[in-house]
Amino acid sequence: MNYQTFQPQLDLAPLIKCYWIMESPKDENPQQQTIVPDGCMEMIFHYGDLYRQYLENGENVVQPRSCVFGQLTQPLKIEPTGVTGIFSVRFHYDGFLPFATIPIKEMDNKAISLEKIFGTDGTELERNVLQAKTTEEKIAAVELFLLNRLNMETIDKIVQSTVDTILTANGQMPINELSKRININRRQLERKFSMTIGLSPKQLSKTIRLQSILKLLLNKEFTSLTTLAYDADYYDQAHFIKDFKEFTGLTPKEFYGESLKMSSLFYRTE
Template sequence: MKFERIQPPACLKDYVRYFWILESSDTDRAPKTFLPLADGCPGLLFQEPDRGTFYGPMQQKLPGIFVYGQTVNTIELYSVGNVRMIGVYFRPDALNSIFGLNASEYTDTCLDLNAWAEEQGVSLLEQLVAIRSAVGKIERLSAYLVDQIKRNTARPDALIPYAVARIIQSKGTVSLKELQKTAHLSERSFERKFNQRVGISPKVFSRICRFQASLSQFRADDFNRLSDIAFDNLYADQSHFIRSFKEFSGFAPNQFQKRSLELVENFPQLIH
């Protein structure tokens, strides 16, 4: 499998972390299983329809291009045929800031982006298929995202992006009460706004950020014992860390290491 990461244009850096390309060889048509991990960010997937097809956990055929919301519960995606995939790794509040969506409505589910685009008179999937190069497809996707941002009538709110940045910076350990007071919002209003912009509650987002910090340490092999990771990331103890890891990845740490091939960050292929 070939993997490539591409930085977004300057006009999209506040909305997109990066684009990525994953492609199997023409002879590799073996079915594959992918496991999107809870990472605090929504995303977009485009799969060349004439090369292969993606299916969801209930064996339902997925659209050729779709955006997905926050991943909280472990969900397996199945690929049949060749993989020729382009992904967009969005910022945490991108469903709202780009498309004007209530992000909470798309947690653990997806939106058919071609159907959305066709309502605006754009045959996005057809246009992407007609472009031969992956870089050309990414340029078209970038132009489409910029157009969506221009169309978005949702009022920008700096409070939630600030809270998101603080939670990420602290690796999920910042006081939510402190953030709520800084925003001059009641607990209920803060949670409602956060849910709408990000798709999950501040508490769940914090837990995912702490899981991601521990996962980064685990990937880097920067520990002697699992209890070191638990201590460094302020888990109560090793068993608490392992429970959290399993909740957001579907596996205990050592199982995850044996069962996953992670070419794409937080989108590993499972090894059977």
């Protein structure tokens, strides 16, 4: 499997975390892969075969050729249908807002086609990216499109400052203390987060906290699961296991024993 990341130009760096590509041949025995929430929205282009997405009700759908995936609030189960060729734009936590044409919150857990979000401009962007012969050409097409649509007025400095505080605290700061630190009413803060990120401050804090644990698990940088829980400032093991299972669909022990190919790629290269 070929997985690579690329950095955006400076004008887009505050909004885009990275670009990435993933390529792999067809697997004769394809298996479901679990993608866990990371707080980042993605603009995805399938230049290979499409992926199947499994829904909560047991049904499945084939993802669009190009789409923006909203915030995940639960594990996402996907499966390749053939040869994998994916080019993706990974936005920072509030990075997609300056380009959004529909409410961010309405995009949670959904893969929404570029045509639905941007109309004929989205269809043209899909065509330009899929016809590009190199990753650099794909990046150039996306950056031209995004820079032409960039609306800096939508960037919320309060949300950015709060996200920085959450990151510094590794997601371990209580929300009441967070709102006091930022000097804003908790309900106002929650409304701002819902509009700009699609998650509440509590959800984002939990995501950041558990992401740090996942990286330690996948890189085998821990002595025991109990130590992991206490290092992440969980009150007890039961609370840790409950949050972890809600986040990944598995207990920490089950997760550690799973073959999480795509997750391993993402976490070990960041």
